[in-house]
Amino acid sequence: MNNFQYIRTTSTKAAIDAVAKDPDARFIAGGTNLLDLMKRGIVSPEKLVDISRLPLNKIEREASGVRIGAMALNSEVAENAFIKEKFPLLAQALQAGASAQLRNMATVGGNILQRTRCHYFYDTSLPCNKREPGTGCGALEGNNHMHAIFGFSEKCIAVHPSDMCVALAALDATVLVSGPTGDRKIAFADFHRLPGDKPHVDTVLEKNELITAVTLPDSPFTKNVHYLKVRERASYAFALVSVAAGLQLENDTIQRACLAMGGVAHKPWRLASAEKALIGKKVTEATFRQAAEIAMQGAKSFEHNAYKLKLAPNAIVQALKTAAGIA
Template sequence: MINFQYLRTTTSKSALSLISKDKNAKFLAGGTNLIDLMKRGVATPEKLIDINHVPLKQIELVGDTIIIGALASNTAVAEHPLIKEKLPLLAMALNAGASAQLRNVATVGGNMMQRTRCGYFYDTEMPCNKRQPGSGCGAIGGFNRMHAIFGTSEKCIAVHPSDMCVALIALDAIVVLANPKGERKILFKDFHRLAGDTPQLDNNLKADEMIIRLEISVNQLAKNFHYLKVRDRASYAFALVSVAAALEISADHKITEVRLSMGGVAHKPWRLTASENFLKGKEASATNFEEAAKLAMKDAKGFGENDFKIRMAPNSIIEALTVATSKA
């Protein structure tokens, strides 16, 4: 790890002022990903700006919108009565992530900003276009069991590792960003990027911006929901495939609203819009779930060792929908 300067700030205004003065500076919140990257020499910031004392830990209901501050810990969000009552899908996804110890210090904003866990990205001796643009993608033709089957490019097939973000994209969250001129809002589905020709860019956050909060409208999806995470071990493991499913079902068992998204399959949380559109207005049945799962797999492409995901993913979608529908 290189030597670095450590600064602490207590306001978002001063944090933005500091970050705008140094392109090699990074914000430090929980540090559960950034510190790992620094230890391995993948990230080499010359300055860390500790923002943990900035008052951005609120979890509250304002009108019909739930506000979650960027510095609220994953545990605080998952265990908050408001989240458990109104957004149980988010609570379930958060509790599926990492370990209890990490969730205690990891923050909402940090979770959104975490980098891929691709082994080639973490190994500075290996080629990785995300770490060093133009060096190549070691995962293509290499060890790619954990890698993407959707939205890939010739430059990168890495996946976004978050569980929380899979739920947030399904819940139509809005990200509020601060910059020196004020604030701007961006739909959560537009915050993260596909790799394309610029895999080094994980998201659309600008250099002079910071995440302030999330805004999530209260919905009617708190009864029939499920977050399914298929992984190699029961805890402290990233998803091979994950599915966030939430439905609103009428008295005659028709689907009036549905949200579906996946993790472990793309460079960003993957929303299953075609499957949602198919299911709306239809009966919540095994046949319709199977058809929705087939639609979800359009354009899926394996890279050898991750071909099994093309079979695992639709089965996971069916299971998540089935469990969500069966809840009383």
């Protein structure tokens, strides 16, 4: 790890100004991902601007939903009574995300911005277009059992690692950011990028912009929800496939649905076509299997992750069955 300058700011404007003045500066909050990247030599900022003391940690009810400050800890959001009551899918996803120790340090903003956990990205002796553009994607012909089946390119087949973000995608979140030129709102569906020709650019966030909050609109998905995470070991592992599922039911008929997947693409993967296919249908396993088939359209595997073409639709069906109470 290189030597770096460390400063602590007391206001959002001061933090943004400090990063804007130095092209090699980075914001740091909980540091659960950034410090790993620094230790491995993947990033080497010359200045760290500590934002952990900024007043951005409130979880506030709004007239039409909730506002979650970017500095709110994952554990605080997961255990918040209002979140558990009105947005249980988010609480479930956060509880599935990591160890209690990490949840007590990781922030909402940091979770959104965490980098891929691809081993080619983390091993600086191996080629990786995300880490070093133009060097190639080692996973294409290498060990790709954890990698994408949707939305990839020949430049990168890595997946986004967050559990929280899968729920935020399903629940139509909005990301609020501030920068030198002012504030803006970004629909969560548009926040993360697919790799294309620039896999090293993960999001549409500008370098000098700071996430200040996430908002969620009022949700009808307060009862029939489930976050399913399939992983290689029972605890503290990243998802092979995950599914965030929510249903609004009237008797046994589906009025609305939300559905998103993790572990399958470079960004949280919203299953909009499958959601539409569920509306007006009866709660049956056959209905859920039809939706899963629609969700898997366009999926493509590589040498070592073909199992995801079977695992993913089965996970969708199971998550929907559990949400509907027929599992």
